[in-house]
Amino acid sequence: MRPDIDDVLTDLHVVELPLRRRFRGIERRETALLRGPHGWSEFSPFVEYDDRESSRWLRAAIEFGWEEAPAPIRGRIPVNATVPAVPADDVAEVLDTFPGARTAKVKVAERGSELADDLARVAAVRQALGGAGRIRVDANGAWNVDEAEHAIRQLERFDIEYVEQPCATLDELAELRGRIRRIGIDIAADEGLRKADDPDSVDLSDAADIVIVKAAPLGGIGPALRHAARLGLPVVVSSALETSVGLAMGAQLAAALPDLRFDCGLGTAALLAADVTDRPLLPFDGGIDVRRVEPDPALLERWAASPERTAWWRARIERTHALLAAIPTTEDQSPE
Structure with missing residues (x-):
């Protein structure tokens, strides 16, 4: 079952990280971190992506944080x-x-x-x-x-x-x-x-x-x-x-x-x-x-985005979560 929006946002942390060099036209990377029962996950569609495209990224973040990962073949x-x-x-x-x-x-x-x-x-x-x-x-x-x-x-x-x-x-x-x-x-x-x-x-x-x-x-x-x-x-x-x-x-x-x-x-x-x-x-x-990654609380605080940017990402997650709930996609279906 997909978690409700309150569960998704319970441990939301939005960060803004500097890059070593300009890449893909940007010098800083904004991203949102979420925590589910299986560990930390990430929602990070680039800021210019629309909600429809971004909803797949949220589906991935929910899968990784709220579902069991497949058994690895290699480490x-x-x-x-x-x-x-x-x-x-x-x-x-x-x-x-x-x-x-x-x-x-x-x-x-x-x-x-x-x-x-x-x-x-x-x-x-x-x-x-x-x-x-x-x-x-x-x-x-x-x-x-x-x-x-x-x-x-x-x-x-x-x-x-x-x-x-x-x-x-x-x-x-x-x-x-x-x-x-x-x-x-x-x-x-x-x-x-x-x-x-x-x-x-x-x-x-x-x-x-x-x-x-x-x-x-x-x-x-x-x-x-x-x-x-x-x-x-x-x-x-x-x-x-x-x-x-x-x-x-x-x-x-x-x-x-x-x-x-x-x-x-x-x-x-x-x-x-x-x-x-x-x-x-x-x-x-x-x-x-191949391993899970646990964020460091001090680094989450050090690189925390502004309250305005955090609110922007929170609203984005709310909108994309609503899209996932309203428009089921083939990505949500189990393989035959």
Whole structure:
């Protein structure tokens, strides 16, 4: 049974955490922490997301805090380094915060940047990782098909593992995939699944070789596992710039997947300049452990958001909770 709104809000803590570097256009990350009978959970849709999209994030937060997590298959998750759209000279410093990572995901096509900047950044990552390292790039759907094809042909010389969401739509991804097939660089879909109005109706068979799966945007661990099984593609579990509490949800998802052949994007606590726990899920030796995270009361107080922002998040949770109660979704249904 879904908890009522009073239960959800009983232990609400809204925090505002600084980032080490500007990422995804922000310098501070706001998020709401909730506590259920199975432990702490996190509700952290980005502030520009509407209530309909955010309601899936609340469904995930409730699942993780109020339901039993699936039995883990593995106790440790290999993770990639995440390189924001930084100047090439800053790449080595960023990679140092992901000790032992053998794979790097590099942000490209950021607004205001040029392809030359992206190529210089990727070249710096390749130099730092050496020939044995793996590089994947993420364009967040910013290119059209022609731009994506041109960029990928330029990136080919750096031995790219895959390109994540190079174009916005599935039709564009399918066209691009046909154009670059001979190059041998795979396409991974992220927003094409998680931002769809109805993720259960998404068919990636023509559009992607790999699917990026994120627990919170897809409604929780259970729905994410069902999407992975339904789509039948290799899976990369990734994060959404959560605190270590939210990253623990992603780690539990990765731990439950039958097949995990790619390093996951779950090391992003390294992008935060502060966290809510004195035992953050920071990467070490190329991975993170699978475990629950308990916030530290002093850190919750230290990074508490203003009363005005806390009230904003409380109202957001109330609205999205009402949506969950009024409009049942397939994410709430049990698998057959």
